[in-house]
Amino acid sequence: MxxxxxxxxxxxxxxxxxxxxxxxxxxxxxxxPTFRDALTGLWRRFDAQALATPEAFHDDPALVWGWYEWRRSAVRRARxxxxxxxxxxxxxxxxxxxxxxxxxxxxxxxxxxxxxxxxxxxLFAPRCAACARPAPAPDGVAEEPADGRRVPPPRCGHCAGLVRPGVVWFGEAxxxxxxxxxxxxxxxxxxxxxxxxxxxxxxxxxxxxxxxxxxxxxxxxxxxxxxxxxxxxxxxxxxxxxxxxxxxxxxxxxxxxxxx
Known part of the structure; x- marks a missing residue:
């Protein structure tokens, strides 16, 4: 070495x-946490990659937004x-x-x-899923519960579409x-x-x-x-x-x- x-x-x-x-x-x-880490709590029955897709957000926006809020909370605690x-x-x-x-x-x-x-x-650059305009990240640094929770995503201030995490999901360019x-x-x-x-x-x-x-x-x-x-x-x-x-x-x- x-x-x-x-x-x-x-x-x-x-x-x-x-x-x-x-x-x-x-x-x-x-x-x-990485995508290779075992999930716990609410997330334990999901493969992490299954939560990181446009289809997952379409099917259950609150589940996917909640998972990303949990991830954002973990990042805020990290140094x-x-x-x-x-x-x-x-x-x-x-x-x-x-x-x-x-x-x-x-x-x-x-x-x-x-x-x-x-x-x-x-994680800190959400955008509208409908019109793609940037949206403000949720205020505050409140920690998400360790077991996770469903969190309804906010709405876009321009078109009222659902705001999505500003990350590249599997299957996206x-x-x-x-x-x-x-x-x-x-x-x-x-x-x-x-x-x-x-x-x-x-x-x-x-x-x-x-x-x-x-x-x-x-x-x-x-x-x-x-x-x-x-x-x-x-x-x-x-x-x-x-x-x-x-x-x-x-x-x-x-x-x-x-x-x-």
């Missing part, structure tokens, strides 16, 4: 245009980890960096990242503007760091491959082997909250990324 970190630090120290590409593994270290802060440190050190995330939480923003490209939308920004950044970078993603969910999983084809070096941070192993120039085996701060420290030194 130390040898791999040194190799990765050389690449990072030489880079001028960096893309950091993050997935669920980054937020899981802050306690944010950015040292991996999030390491990403922000990379962005601060290399101004031409671009952060692309598949996560729908706001932990990168709270860690200091100014403008992440959210490929899969955001990625937002064109975000995808275009991600493709442009990956095509122009000289280093891509992929963190906590399985490399299996397309079209997002194509981003590291695109960077590699355009000549960029690729560093992968993941505790497990993934299909991206064969693309990466360096594989850092470990959780993001440990591997990323170690990488930043090895590249530049003197950066304290512990809890703060």
């Amino acid at each position: 130390e040898h791999a970190t040194r190799d990765a630090a050389v690449l990072l120290g030489q880079a001028r245009r960096v893309v950091v590409f993050t997935g669920a593994g980054m937020s899981a270290e802050s306690g944010v 950015p980890n040292a991996g999030h802060r390491a990403v922000a440190a990379i962005e601060a050190r290399i101004p031409d960096s671009v952060l692309i995330t598949q996560n729908v939480d706001d932990l990168h923003e709270r860690a200091g990242s100014a403008a992440p490209v959210h490929l899969h939308g955001s 990625l937002p064109q503007e975000a995808l275009a920004a991600a493709v442009e950044a990956a095509s122009a970078c000289d280093l891509l760091i992929t963190v906590g993603t399985s490399g299996l969910v397309y079209p997002a999983a194509e981003i590291p491959h695109l960077a590699a084809r355009r000549g960029a070096a690729v560093i992968q941070v993941n505790p497990d082997e993934t299909p991206l192993d064969r693309v990466a120039d360096v594989n850092l085996r470990g959780p993001a909250a440990q591997a990323l701060p170690a990488l930043v420290e090895a590249a530049w030194g003197g950066t304290d990324l512990r809890a703060g």
Whole structure:
């Protein structure tokens, strides 16, 4: 691991245009539930993927909205980890960096990242299911009950349609503007760091491959082997909250990324 970190630090120290590409593994270290986690309470009889579809929202809006409110509550209780802060440190050190995330939480923003490209939308950007206009996120930070509950979604102030979570559901296309920004950044970078993603969910999983084809070096941070192993120039085996701060420290030194 130390040898791999040194190799990765050389690449990072030489880079001028960096893309950091993050997935669920980054937020899981802050306690944010992933789609692989077992559901409890009201949700235990559902597959998480079955709740994250337009059809599920059409059939039972209160169930799906309630589940996303429960998820949003869990995110509000979570805190950015040292991996999030390491990403922000990379962005601060290399101004031409671009952060692309598949996560729908706001932990990168709270860690200091100014403008992440959210490929899969955001829990904090609901929109009307009928007219697609943005809608305000529900007020307050009240915690949802641990066992979950049905919550009727609000209505759009423009057309009175149901407001839906502002995330990309299974079977939906990625937002064109975000995808275009991600493709442009990956095509122009000289280093891509992929963190906590399985490399299996397309079209997002194509981003590291695109960077590699355009000549960029690729560093992968993941505790497990993934299909991206064969693309990466360096594989850092470990959780993001440990591997990323170690990488930043090895590249530049003197950066304290512990809890703060």
